[in-house]
Amino acid sequence: MLQTEQEYIRILRSRLEGTLPDDELNDIISDYTEHFRIGKADGRTEEDLFSSLGSPEDVAREIRATHLVRKAEGDRSWKNIIHAVLATLGLGLFNLVFVLVPFVILVVLLFVVFFAGIACAVFGPVAGIFAVLQMAGLPAFAIWQSPAAGIFFSLGITTLGLLLVIGDYYLARFFYHIGIRYLKWNIGVITGTEQIP
Amino acid sequence: MNIQFKKGVLEICVLSVLAKKDCYGYELVQEISKRIDISEGTIYPLLHRLKDEGLVTTFLQESAGGPPRKYYRLTENGRKEEHEKKEEWLQFAASVNALLEGTNDAAD
Numbered sequence: 001m002l003q004t005e006q007e008y009i010r011i012l013r014s015r016l017e018g019t020l021p022d023d024e025l026n027d028i029i030s031d032y033t034e035h036f037r038i039g040k041a042d043g044r045t046e047e048d049l050f051s052s053l054g055s056p057e058d059v060a061r062e063i064r065a066t067h068l069v070r071k072a073e074g075d076r077s078w079k080n081i082i083h084a085v086l087a088t089l090g091l092g093l094f095n096l097v098f099v100l101v102p103f104v105i106l107v108v109l110l111f112v113v114f115f116a117g118i119a120c121a122v123f124g125p126v127a128g129i130f131a132v133l134q135m136a137g138l139p140a141f142a143i144w145q146s147p148a149a150g151i152f153f154s155l156g157i158t159t160l161g162l163l164l165v166i167g168d169y170y171l172a173r174f175f176y177h178i179g180i181r182y183l184k185w186n187i188g189v190i191t192g193t194e195q196i197p
Numbered sequence: 198m199n200i201q202f203k204k205g206v207l208e209i210c211v212l213s214v215l216a217k218k219d220c221y222g223y224e225l226v227q228e229i230s231k232r233i234d235i236s237e238g239t240i241y242p243l244l245h246r247l248k249d250e251g252l253v254t255t256f257l258q259e260s261a262g263g264p265p266r267k268y269y270r271l272t273e274n275g276r277k278e279e280h281e282k283k284e285e286w287l288q289f290a291a292s293v294n295a296l297l298e299g300t301n302d303a304a305d
Contacts, residue, residue, distance in 0.1 A: 028241065031267065063242045
């Protein structure tokens with residue numbers, strides 16, 4: 001590959017287009033064109049400047065990851081956090097362990113709690129209805145030894161289910177907040193030297 | 198030195214150089230790379246992050262015989278951050294040095 005200014009800028013632009021808004025992209029490109037311009041005026045060759053800048057792919061990976069994490073921070077959604085996590089994975093192979101594994105564990109945990117909550121919130125009222133029908137003297141619904149205990153149990157399970165779902169929402173918000181802070185820290189420390197090919 | 202450590206301290210280095218004077222990108226990169234061996238290209242993403250976080254601002258200034266250059270300057274928050282980070286770093290470095298020298302003494 002030719003180590004020219006044109007090539008450096010081309011790679012940077014092609015990797016960032018579509019992710020960054022145009023004004024931010026142009027702002028970044030202008031930094032690098034200025035770097036080449038002043039470096040050349042300083043008597044250095046394009047090859048020299050290129051190789052001391054390091055790989056434009058690495059630079060683009062880092063800028064993308066930073067941008068997508070900030071986007072996920074400002075606009076909370078599954079889509080944004082998944083994009084941010086994927087962009088961070090590109091920064092280094094070990095982020096499979098330090099980002100992907102914790103992320104998957106947390107997502108599974110949140111889903112398990114959510115579905116457990118939903119299950120309780122559905123099962124509770126059904127059990128309650130059975131108890132009421134049993135009280136009304138319908139033998140087909142006589143699943144409880146004591147219908148009163150059935151109603152009590154049903155209220156308990158329903159409440160537990162709703163608390164789990166509400167708790168899960170706050171847990172998700174908490175993890176999201178902590179996760180963004182962690183990703184920012186991660187980007188600030190991890191370099192692109194061991195990137196996935 | 199392991200490159201993983203270097204990136205972590207790059208931010209305080211950039212803030213510290215800018216605390217002494219406003220710099221254009223190339224100048225800042227030279228200041229840092231003459232002391233620390235890094236990929237120079239990683240300083241610009243860092244500058245953008247600092248700008249996003251409101252720690253630095255940019256302004257254009259005419260240069261002798263050439264188009265205007267983009268200068269980076271610390272904001273008020275940037276100065277505070279620089280001060281705090283510097284204190285933290287100096288204390289940390291002093292503790293590590295004390296530990297390392299202590300270990301060497303014991304080994305001798």
